[in-house]
Amino acid sequence: MENNELNSPGYEIPDDMKSVVSITTLDKIYNWGRRSSVWPMMFGLACCAIEMIATAASRYDFSRFGMEVMRPSPRQSDLMLVSGTVTKKMAPTIVRLYNQMPEPKYVVAMGACASGGGPFKEGYNVVSGVDKLIPVDVYIPGCPPTPQALINGLIKLQELIDTQSLKTVRWYQKGELAAVPVPVLGPDLIYPKDIPAIQEAGKEA
Amino acid sequence: MSDLDFTTRFPTGVVADERKGYEGYIVDADKLVEFATALRDEFGFDYLSSVTGVDYINEGKLEVVYHAYKTTGGAGLVFKTQVDREAAEVPSLYNIYPGADFQEREAWDLMGIKFTGHPDLRRILLWEGFEGHPLRKDWKEPYFEEDVKPFKSRWPEGDFHRAEDKNPYGANVQYPDKFDPEKWQPEGEDALYGSLAKYQTTDESGLVTDHITVNLGPQHPSTHGVFRIAAKLNGETIVNLKPVMGYLHRNHEKIGERNTYLQNMPFTDRLDYLSSMSNNFGYALAVEKLLKVEVPERAEYLRVIMAELTRIQNHLFAIGMFLNDLGAFFTPSLYAIEERELILDIFEMVSGSRMMCNYFRFGGVVRDLPEGALEKIKGLVLDRLPRKVDEMDRFLSENEILRSRTVGQGYLSAEDAIKYSAAGPMLRASGIPYDIRRADPYSIYDRFDFDVAVRYNGDIYDRYYIRLDEVRQSLRILEQAIKDIPEGEILSGKPQYTVRVPAGESYGRVEGPKGELGFYIVSDGKANPYRYHVRAPSFINLTAFGPMCVGLKVADVVAVLGSIDIVLGETDR
Numbered sequence: 001m002e003n004n005e006l007n008s009p010g011y012e013i014p015d016d017m018k019s020v021v022s023i024t025t026l027d028k029i030y031n032w033g034r035r036s037s038v039w040p041m042m043f044g045l046a047c048c049a050i051e052m053i054a055t056a057a058s059r060y061d062f063s064r065f066g067m068e069v070m071r072p073s074p075r076q077s078d079l080m081l082v083s084g085t086v087t088k089k090m091a092p093t094i095v096r097l098y099n100q101m102p103e104p105k106y107v108v109a110m111g112a113c114a115s116g117g118g119p120f121k122e123g124y125n126v127v128s129g130v131d132k133l134i135p136v137d138v139y140i141p142g143c144p145p146t147p148q149a150l151i152n153g154l155i156k157l158q159e160l161i162d163t164q165s166l167k168t169v170r171w172y173q174k175g176e177l178a179a180v181p182v183p184v185l186g187p188d189l190i191y192p193k194d195i196p197a198i199q200e201a202g203k204e205a
Numbered sequence: 206m207s208d209l210d211f212t213t214r215f216p217t218g219v220v221a222d223e224r225k226g227y228e229g230y231i232v233d234a235d236k237l238v239e240f241a242t243a244l245r246d247e248f249g250f251d252y253l254s255s256v257t258g259v260d261y262i263n264e265g266k267l268e269v270v271y272h273a274y275k276t277t278g279g280a281g282l283v284f285k286t287q288v289d290r291e292a293a294e295v296p297s298l299y300n301i302y303p304g305a306d307f308q309e310r311e312a313w314d315l316m317g318i319k320f321t322g323h324p325d326l327r328r329i330l331l332w333e334g335f336e337g338h339p340l341r342k343d344w345k346e347p348y349f350e351e352d353v354k355p356f357k358s359r360w361p362e363g364d365f366h367r368a369e370d371k372n373p374y375g376a377n378v379q380y381p382d383k384f385d386p387e388k389w390q391p392e393g394e395d396a397l398y399g400s401l402a403k404y405q406t407t408d409e410s411g412l413v414t415d416h417i418t419v420n421l422g423p424q425h426p427s428t429h430g431v432f433r434i435a436a437k438l439n440g441e442t443i444v445n446l447k448p449v450m451g452y453l454h455r456n457h458e459k460i461g462e463r464n465t466y467l468q469n470m471p472f473t474d475r476l477d478y479l480s481s482m483s484n485n486f487g488y489a490l491a492v493e494k495l496l497k498v499e500v501p502e503r504a505e506y507l508r509v510i511m512a513e514l515t516r517i518q519n520h521l522f523a524i525g526m527f528l529n530d531l532g533a534f535f536t537p538s539l540y541a542i543e544e545r546e547l548i549l550d551i552f553e554m555v556s557g558s559r560m561m562c563n564y565f566r567f568g569g570v571v572r573d574l575p576e577g578a579l580e581k582i583k584g585l586v587l588d589r590l591p592r593k594v595d596e597m598d599r600f601l602s603e604n605e606i607l608r609s610r611t612v613g614q615g616y617l618s619a620e621d622a623i624k625y626s627a628a629g630p631m632l633r634a635s636g637i638p639y640d641i642r643r644a645d646p647y648s649i650y651d652r653f654d655f656d657v658a659v660r661y662n663g664d665i666y667d668r669y670y671i672r673l674d675e676v677r678q679s680l681r682i683l684e685q686a687i688k689d690i691p692e693g694e695i696l697s698g699k700p701q702y703t704v705r706v707p708a709g710e711s712y713g714r715v716e717g718p719k720g721e722l723g724f725y726i727v728s729d730g731k732a733n734p735y736r737y738h739v740r741a742p743s744f745i746n747l748t749a750f751g752p753m754c755v756g757l758k759v760a761d762v763v764a765v766l767g768s769i770d771i772v773l774g775e776t777d778r
Binding site: 046053117185194198 | 451463773
């Protein structure tokens with residue numbers, strides 16, 4: 001966001017106070033701070049992770065967007081870059097990691113696999129996209145997305161953050177935020193929401 | 206193979222495989238251990254490279270296929286044993302070739318072949334409690350549509366549907382009949398923790414102390430992806446360690462058996478996603494062996510150039526990430542990635558993609574070099590890269606911290622390296638000068654003048670340094686290749702979407718950056734492979750990981766893992 005945008009809340013600032021005082025809205029300053037220091041989790045699943053590393057390296061350098069501070073711990077990160085194929089064996093871990101991230105948190109599905117299963121969709125151990133498990137904010141197409149595409153996706157995320165309002169963001173609503181239920185590894189991956197349906201089907205059989 | 210006189214040594218129980226297009230020997234299951242022992246001790250085949258299974262459902266048989274070599278060089282030997290599908294039990298070769306450990310577990314996991322005598326026969330890529338053995342031909346996945354591609358519903362009319370819409374749960378899941386999730390008991394990790402021997406010590410005062418179990422991963426910054434290590438510790442010292450994998454098991458082989466031969470080419474890119482060109486190479490070789498096509502001269506040179514560039518960028522990345530693991534956080538990687546990007550530029554020029562090149566075709570390569578590419582390669586190979594490799598060497602190799610953390614640590618003796626079927630830089634850093642480019646030359650590697658890099662200490666430092674050696678040797682090969690590359694065709698015959706591959710089996714292997722990358726293919730004469738197996742060096746190199754780590758501190762485990770240089774896409778496939 002440009003500075004002049006930050007300074008244009010719709011109030012007239014008297015001439016003699018210009019360049020001394022800025023008036024802005026809480027939303028704007030909050031979003032401006034958020035979007036400029038998104039800390040991604042150091043979390044690589046597959047091929048896309050290599051392009052993510054390439055994007056972090058000197059040639060493409062996403063520190064230009066305030067995103068270079070990659071944290072290996074979910075407790076310290078704002079952004080889960082799901083960079084690769086989500087497998088059933090990994091699914092419980094991914095949900096657990098997501099639940100461990102403090103709000104506000106964002107999820108970017110990087111590449112075809114994370115967005116919808118990709119070339120491996122038909123595989124027996126592959127989850128058809130990470131949005132089957134956790135809510136996703138931005139999808140980036142590509143197999144793998146080039147660093148340029150990844151940066152474009154991250155800019156989209158910043159644009160999304162710009163539209164937030166403190167009144168409506170989920171982490172400032174009343175009450176506890178519910179954790180995403182963790183799927184279980186049974187004879188196949190069991191989503192907790194499916195349990196009644198599975199029981200029904202079991203009785204009929 | 207005529208000098209191998211098995212018929213005198215084994216009058217019964219060993220016969221030559223006489224099916225059309227097949228080779229090697231068929232050994233009776235009850236003679237297998239005796240045969241393998243003789244093979245190792247009397248015939249000199251000290252290295253068991255690959256173990257896999259094939260499901261011949263029409264004959265009601267499961268076949269276990271073994272590939273063995275001599276580490277002194279030469280062609281390999283294939284032997285098989287056949288068992289009934291319903292009672293699939295084969296004696297384990299763990300005690301003769303411990304390198305069979307993970308591969309037998311994989312065959313059990315995916316094929317349901319029980320290896321009697323295996324000390325730790327658990328599932329390896331899937332989880333305990335998974336229903337069925339997916340690579341059996343009668344096992345169907347939730348999104349199953351048809352046995353082979355292209356699916357009739359989609360081609361040639363071009364209709365499509367979302368696979369989710371046809372599944373009752375709207376997701377890629379299926380459950381056995383009468384399955385009740387409420388009554389079902391999760392198997393959990395008991396099998397894994399049970400396999401880590403439980404240790405208790407009692408001190409003089411009678412205080413009983415348990416050793417603790419520590420898990421690293423699957424989300425851990427030093428595991429290079431989604432890899433997990435379960436370790437039993439005494440204080441900070443490793444008592445026992447088991448790698449846990451499968452977190453990126455993408456069902457490469459099941460999907461590969463449904464694809465047409467050509468459709469598999471882009472999938473091989475995604476095995477070891479750092480070195481797609483050399484994966485292409487191995488697969489192309491395996492299919493070409495069956496097809497018996499000649500590769501034009503120029504295409505051979507292009508292949509070698511691309512494979513060696515791949516090796517260089519892979520090793521640079523491996524060194525960078527290894528230093529990362531040691532705590533030199535990201536600075537060496539940035540130097541390495543800078544050079545890697547320049548090589549990726551070349552890949553993008555010739556193939557259109559930075560990482561997933563999909564460049565090889567059966568009988569050649571898909572495109573010729575575009576204008577300016579050869580000049581760019583020349584500039585890199587003759588001028589920039591040699592300087593940069595020397596620079597890395599100068600900056601890193603004598604570094605006090607690097608040396609004190611790596612010299613003498615994570616030792617793997619030459620005998621153990623062979624025993625555990627370690628391949629590539631890992632084998633050569635332990636003093637075995639085995640390089641397939643020299644030992645059993647493929648393509649046109651017999652024309653080039655290069656040394657097989659070898660180091661003798663078998664520690665982490667040697668496994669680091671041998672990668673620099675190999676980069677220098679690759680540069681030597683590249684120098685000769687770009688000097689000699691002729692003009693001409695790049696693909697023999699017409700480009701084809703569907704190739705008809707004659708029935709039979711073949712095993713194509715290349716010296717990939719991580720070691721021996723092999724593709725075992727069984728064709729039944731149709732447009733899709735009947736069996737498609739990848740001998741993944743990253744996976745098999747991990748067999749030695751546990752034994753190497755015993756007695757080290759936790760922090761060193763990370764360094765040992767970094768020195769093996771695994772890529773999870775290949776480990777888990």
